[in-house]
Amino acid sequence: xxxxxxxxxxxxxxxxxxVSVALGSGGSSGVLTSMKEVPxxxxxxxxxNPDKAGPQISPGGKYxxxxxxxxxxxxxxxxxxxxxxxxxxxxxDSTRNIRQYFWAYNDTHVLYVQDVGGDENWKIHAVDxxxxxxxxxxxxxxxxxxxxxxxxxxxxxxxxxxARVVGMSEKFPNELLVGLNNxxxxxxxxxxxxILTGELTLLAQNxxxxxxxxDDDFNLRFAQxxxxxxxxxxxxFGKDGTETLFQTIGRDxxxxxxxxxxxxxxxxxxxxxxxxxxxxxxxxxxxxxxERSLIAEDARADVGGVIAxxxxxxxQAVAFTYGRTEWKIIDPSIKTDLDYLKTVAxxxxxxxxxxxDDTKWIVSYLQDTGPVRCYLxxxxxxxxxxxxxxxxxxxxxxxxxxxxxxxxxxxIKSRDGLNLVxxxxxxxxxxxxxxxxxDKPVPMVLFVHGGPWxxxxxxxxxxxxxxxxxxxxxxxxxxxGSTGFGKDFINAGNFEWAGKMHDDLIDAVNWAVAxxxxxxxxxxxxxxxxGGYATLVxxxxxxxxxxxxxxxxxxxxxxxxxxTIPPYWAPIVAMFTERVGDHRTEEGRKxxxxxxxxxxxxxxxxxxxxxxxxxxPRVKQSESDQIVEVMKKKSIPVTYVLFPDxxxxxxxxxNNMAFNAVTETFLAQxxxxxxxxxxxxxxxxxxxxxxxxDGIPGLSGGxx
Numbered sequence: 001x002x003x004x005x006x007x008x009x010x011x012x013x014x015x016x017x018x019v020s021v022a023l024g025s026g027g028s029s030g031v032l033t034s035m036k037e038v039p040x041x042x043x044x045x046x047x048x049n050p051d052k053a054g055p056q057i058s059p060g061g062k063y064x065x066x067x068x069x070x071x072x073x074x075x076x077x078x079x080x081x082x083x084x085x086x087x088x089x090x091x092x093d094s095t096r097n098i099r100q101y102f103w104a105y106n107d108t109h110v111l112y113v114q115d116v117g118g119d120e121n122w123k124i125h126a127v128d129x130x131x132x133x134x135x136x137x138x139x140x141x142x143x144x145x146x147x148x149x150x151x152x153x154x155x156x157x158x159x160x161x162x163a164r165v166v167g168m169s170e171k172f173p174n175e176l177l178v179g180l181n182n183x184x185x186x187x188x189x190x191x192x193x194x195i196l197t198g199e200l201t202l203l204a205q206n207x208x209x210x211x212x213x214x215d216d217d218f219n220l221r222f223a224q225x226x227x228x229x230x231x232x233x234x235x236x237f238g239k240d241g242t243e244t245l246f247q248t249i250g251r252d253x254x255x256x257x258x259x260x261x262x263x264x265x266x267x268x269x270x271x272x273x274x275x276x277x278x279x280x281x282x283x284x285x286x287x288x289x290x291e292r293s294l295i296a297e298d299a300r301a302d303v304g305g306v307i308a309x310x311x312x313x314x315x316q317a318v319a320f321t322y323g324r325t326e327w328k329i330i331d332p333s334i335k336t337d338l339d340y341l342k343t344v345a346x347x348x349x350x351x352x353x354x355x356x357d358d359t360k361w362i363v364s365y366l367q368d369t370g371p372v373r374c375y376l377x378x379x380x381x382x383x384x385x386x387x388x389x390x391x392x393x394x395x396x397x398x399x400x401x402x403x404x405x406x407x408x409x410x411x412i413k414s415r416d417g418l419n420l421v422x423x424x425x426x427x428x429x430x431x432x433x434x435x436x437x438x439d440k441p442v443p444m445v446l447f448v449h450g451g452p453w454x455x456x457x458x459x460x461x462x463x464x465x466x467x468x469x470x471x472x473x474x475x476x477x478x479x480x481g482s483t484g485f486g487k488d489f490i491n492a493g494n495f496e497w498a499g500k501m502h503d504d505l506i507d508a509v510n511w512a513v514a515x516x517x518x519x520x521x522x523x524x525x526x527x528x529x530x531g532g533y534a535t536l537v538x539x540x541x542x543x544x545x546x547x548x549x550x551x552x553x554x555x556x557x558x559x560x561x562x563x564t565i566p567p568y569w570a571p572i573v574a575m576f577t578e579r580v581g582d583h584r585t586e587e588g589r590k591x592x593x594x595x596x597x598x599x600x601x602x603x604x605x606x607x608x609x610x611x612x613x614x615x616x617p618r619v620k621q622s623e624s625d626q627i628v629e630v631m632k633k634k635s636i637p638v639t640y641v642l643f644p645d646x647x648x649x650x651x652x653x654x655n656n657m658a659f660n661a662v663t664e665t666f667l668a669q670x671x672x673x674x675x676x677x678x679x680x681x682x683x684x685x686x687x688x689x690x691x692x693x694d695g696i697p698g699l700s701g702g703x704x
Contacts, residue, residue: 038429041469046462050395055374060107061355078129090127105173117615118647121160126195138163140182167214185567210571215266230578256280256487264313278486310354323409340386366459368407371396403428405468412511422477425464443671444473444518450529455482471673479504494579498537498595522671528552536597548607548670553619556627558592566617601630609639609666611659613646639692658685
């Protein structure tokens with residue numbers, strides 16, 4: 001179980017949807033009188049680049065690193081562990097924020113991934129923190145077809161490959177395993193990559209596997225492929241290259257069961273497994289005998305995180321998140337440390353990183369009403385006594401002392417009896433008797449997560465704080481199909497896009513109205529990716545429920561969505577056909593068409609704002625273009641903002657600011673909340689207002 005890099009696969013998920021800002025006075029009808037005494041928080045305080053983020057420590061403990069702003073772009077900074085004042089940037093990206101980086105085991109190189117314009121065709125780069133030399137480890141810009149010529153997209157641009165990290169090991173500190181689809185766009189071949197020279201050595205040519213599991217000796221031990229019915233098959237590789245079916249995972253368990261990494265011996269493998277149970281529990285398994293032992297389980301939640309020893313590879317604690325995250329300690333040797341760390345600061349504890357000798361940890365504290373606080377924790381593992389934590393920094397110092405609103409975790413019952421774990425934030429100053437409910441109903445924004453195979457969590461949420469500061473209650477709902485609550489809850493969402501998944505959202509709105517939280521005539525729906533789709537569904541399938549909607553990179557037609565998935569998603573297409581609907585059959589297309597908002601545009605009665613990235617590889621620009629075109633032909637008002645240099649969400653801070661400036665004014669128009677003027681936020685961005693500029697004050701003439 002490597003501790004230096006986490007590789008995750010997301011499906012139709014907007015991992016980060018940063019937003020924008022500028023200062024201004026606001027105020028309009030419908031805002032509680034007490035809210036007028038709460039200062040307006042500038043958008044850039046919440047959605048501008050953080051002061052510092054993503055703290056890590058090098059494996060040998062010599063350096064501490066983090067992400068920080070350089071001329072408006074987040075880059076990697078490195079400092080000697082004993083003197084942060086000597087920090088300097090070691091990367092020099094001038095266009096897009098670096099969002100994922102990690103240390104090589106050699107203690108001298110930082111690795112990071114970056115794409116171009118949000119196209120998600122990731123390249124892996126290595127930076128020598130001593131010399132400053134940067135090397136593109138995956139220097140490929142095209143994928144050749146059978147004729148040897150680059151495969152061209154309909155746009156006229158070449159199809160570009162995307163790289164992924166397959167594995168790292170302390171046994172090979174100057175190497176890593178890299179997956180590349182520059183030969184076959186649907187599958188990633190595996191290479192050993194020399195970080196110092198950039199040399200790539202083919203380890204495995206791949207024409208069938210969706211993913212691999214490697215051990216610390218860089219042997220590919222297991223590979224996985226999806227079956228036609230949406231399940232998974234895991235094969236074991238023998239030393240002679242033979243492939244043997246190792247585990248079969250049915251569709252119902254496919255999102256809650258899978259292999260992790262190996263233990264120190266390389267003879268046993270960790271596995272999350274929900275078969276013959278509901279929630280995904282953590283086991284350790286001996287592949288040679290099939291014997292397995294339970295490490296940790298929770299009846300309400302799947303495994304949500306693991307603390308593992310950096311060299312012994314033993315599991316020391318396991319996290320489970322229902323409403324809030326709880327850690328179950330497995331290894332008593334770290335109980336003293338965790339007990340001490342609970343006394344250092346308030347908030348949920350995260351161990352970001354550990355040195356190989358385990359004497360130094362980077363620890364963060366997540367709060368709902370303040371910035372993340374980061375510490376260096378120094379300890380003597382052999383002493384059995386707690387160490388000492390030294391404060392490093394907060395991620396956003398401007399949040400200190402602001403009137404932020406607590407986030408409540410609440411459970412809402414669906415109409416058919418499911419527990420919908422949800423998160424509610426109400427405006428500061430609206431709850432005089434401190435009962436967790438506003439003194440009178442307020443406008444509300446239903447903020448829907450992407451995925452849909454993802455989930456909302458407790459903690460500091462810039463969208464919740466931004467919108468509640470403007471006078472709105474904000475409700476985020478883990479509707480059926482969300483992950484983390486066991487397979488039964490996920491599978492309850494199968495074939496329920498615009499069906500029972502949407503019913504859950506409507507049930508949550510009705511709950512908020514019944515609880516006198518929300519004014520039923522002033523509820524907006526907003527979200528990105530699947531949340532954007534849910535917004536379109538809200539305005540077309542339940543047109544009388546919402547006062548307005550904000551759709552960010554949401555699909556409007558599920559058939560065209562599935563017909564345009566990225567090539568490297570082809571190995572997992574059954575996840576969609578067996579959970580959403582099969583676009584390849586007549587019966588399946590009928591179902592998908594009946595759940596596609598574009599076919600129900602005539603029902604739209606309320607204002608709609610759409611934001612889209614032109615380079616989005618998941619939800620193509622055409623998904624927004626086509627519904628806007630239909631609405632225009634039918635003379636149904638819509639405002640459409642396109643960003644030519646963005647993908648699935650808006651990564652560039654200026655673009656974040658621009659779209660959220662427009663959103664804030666739009667919501668104030670239709671819900672009556674406060675708004676900070678758009679100002680020059682739009683002109684600083686690449687925003688192109690493709691439709692409806694006259695419908696939002698301050699938008700006409702803005703953008704590019």
